[in-house]
Amino acid sequence: MTTVQVNTPGGRYPIHIGAGRLHKLHESVPDNVTAIAIVTNPTVGSLYLKAARESLVHTGKHIIEITLPDGEAHKNWETLQTIFDALLENRFDRKCLLVALGGGVIGDMVGFAAACYMRGVRFLQVPTTLLAQVDSSVGGKTGINHPLGKNMIGAFYQPIAVEIDTNVLHTLPEREVAAGLAEVIKYGLIIDAEFFNWCEARVSALKALDEETISYAIQRSCECKAYVVGEDERESGLRAILNFGHTFGHAIEAGLGYGDWLHGEAVGCGMIQAATLSAHTVGLGSASVERIRNLVHAIGCPVKPPNLGTERWIELMQVDKKAEGGQIRFVLLPEIGKAVVQAAPLNVVRDVLHKTAVPAL
Numbered sequence: 001m002t003t004v005q006v007n008t009p010g011g012r013y014p015i016h017i018g019a020g021r022l023h024k025l026h027e028s029v030p031d032n033v034t035a036i037a038i039v040t041n042p043t044v045g046s047l048y049l050k051a052a053r054e055s056l057v058h059t060g061k062h063i064i065e066i067t068l069p070d071g072e073a074h075k076n077w078e079t080l081q082t083i084f085d086a087l088l089e090n091r092f093d094r095k096c097l098l099v100a101l102g103g104g105v106i107g108d109m110v111g112f113a114a115a116c117y118m119r120g121v122r123f124l125q126v127p128t129t130l131l132a133q134v135d136s137s138v139g140g141k142t143g144i145n146h147p148l149g150k151n152m153i154g155a156f157y158q159p160i161a162v163e164i165d166t167n168v169l170h171t172l173p174e175r176e177v178a179a180g181l182a183e184v185i186k187y188g189l190i191i192d193a194e195f196f197n198w199c200e201a202r203v204s205a206l207k208a209l210d211e212e213t214i215s216y217a218i219q220r221s222c223e224c225k226a227y228v229v230g231e232d233e234r235e236s237g238l239r240a241i242l243n244f245g246h247t248f249g250h251a252i253e254a255g256l257g258y259g260d261w262l263h264g265e266a267v268g269c270g271m272i273q274a275a276t277l278s279a280h281t282v283g284l285g286s287a288s289v290e291r292i293r294n295l296v297h298a299i300g301c302p303v304k305p306p307n308l309g310t311e312r313w314i315e316l317m318q319v320d321k322k323a324e325g326g327q328i329r330f331v332l333l334p335e336i337g338k339a340v341v342q343a344a345p346l347n348v349v350r351d352v353l354h355k356t357a358v359p360a361l
């Protein structure tokens with residue numbers, strides 16, 4: 001097992017990474033917990049709820065299970081309310097623990113529920129998708145979508161620990177693995193050029209979930225994210241670089257009504273668009289743009305954005321949380337491994353939207 005430590009003002013906690021961690025969840029449950037709610041969905045529940053429950057039974061605590069509908073389209077108020085209903089019906093008190101067993105959708109919603117229930121109870125992240133293991137379970141961004149914008153309602157709220165079991169990745173559909181790899185590559189692009197090279201050289205092993213390769217990819221991703229959120233928990237500066245590819249990517253997700261493209265797929269394609277914009281604004285070389293496009297393609301994510309119509313793209317991107325005074329701000333790369341956040345002229349953005357609409361592969 002490897003441990004990566006997260007240290008933020010809002011919480012200090014370990015990320016445990018290893019094969020079989022699902023059977024050791026009890027090790028992360030504090031003694032003074034009064035009751036545990038395992039929150040999952042039917043897909044993950046049918047695969048892993050039994051193992052999670054069996055390990056948590058070792059704590060001797062009262063355990064309930066809450067099953068939410070599966071999918072990004074359900075990351076909303078209505079689903080959140082069902083968590084509160086179950087907690088109240090079962091008389092859960094302030095010393096309860098919520099366990100998020102699932103991908104990023106479950107993690108984001110359970111984290112937000114934990115932030116709100118009785119003004120804050122503890123929660124444990126047990127991410128079961130690659131994307132959730134390398135990104136969403138770490139750093140405390142929690143929340144739900146609004147029809148007008150992605151993750152628009154939420155809170156910064158840290159878990160007490162993250163338990164990553166690499167074994168669970170083997171039941172993931174290929175498309176979900178590709179989506180997770182998009183966020184892995186992101187760390188190389190924004191902060192660690194050597195890690196980008198490392199990923200480029202290991203595409204087959206990453207896609208095949210080779211144990212040693214994927215474990216290192218998860219560890220390095222968590223280290224990068226832990227560093228960034230440790231410096232800037234609430235995104236007053238540096239943390240915005242974790243949003244590379246997301247200004248375009250979130251527009252794809254919201255523009256298509258959530259659930260058509262996977263989050264990681266939208267981010268993968270958005271990173272190509274952001275790289276193209278970087279070439280026009282901060283001097284990223286065309287060879288680097290090509291490398292990024294090739295790697296996104298190689299991991300199995302789409303490289304051609306959907307046709308939302310240029311003005312609709314702009315409208316959707318203006319809703320982005322990084323926007324200030326109506327001006328869209330983008331994460332841009334002067335070079336691979338280095339990121340800056342700045343506004344870009346709208347005529348250049350329009351030009352990039354036209355250029356990236358043409359498939360180059």
Ligand SMILES: NC(=O)c1ccc[n+]([C@@H]2O[C@H](COP(=O)([O-])OP(=O)(O)OC[C@H]3O[C@@H](n4cnc5c(N)ncnc54)[C@H](O)[C@@H]3O)[C@@H](O)[C@H]2O)c1
Nearest residue numbers: 043103104105106128129131132135136141168171172263
């Ligand atoms: N909070 C953050 O910092 C952060 C970071 C990145 C993404 N996100 C959010 O995370 C969400 C995307 O997360 P995701 O990609 O994990 O999607 P997801 O949670 O929808 O999971 C993808 C699919 O895989 C299934 N699944 C989960 N684990 C499985 C397993 N081991 N085997 C088989 N199937 C499994 C799920 O049931 C679901 O159908 C988005 O809402 C995104 O906005 C948040």
Ligand SMILES: O=C(O)C(=O)C[C@@H](O)[C@H](O)[C@H](O)COP(=O)(O)O
Nearest residue numbers: 135139141150151239242243246321
């Ligand atoms: O943790 C962060 O900060 C990120 O930006 C990570 C992103 O991968 C993630 O998709 C996040 O939920 C996006 O945040 P948002 O503030 O743009 O909704």
Ligand SMILES: [Zn+2]
Nearest residue numbers: 183246263267
């Ligand atoms: Zn993301």
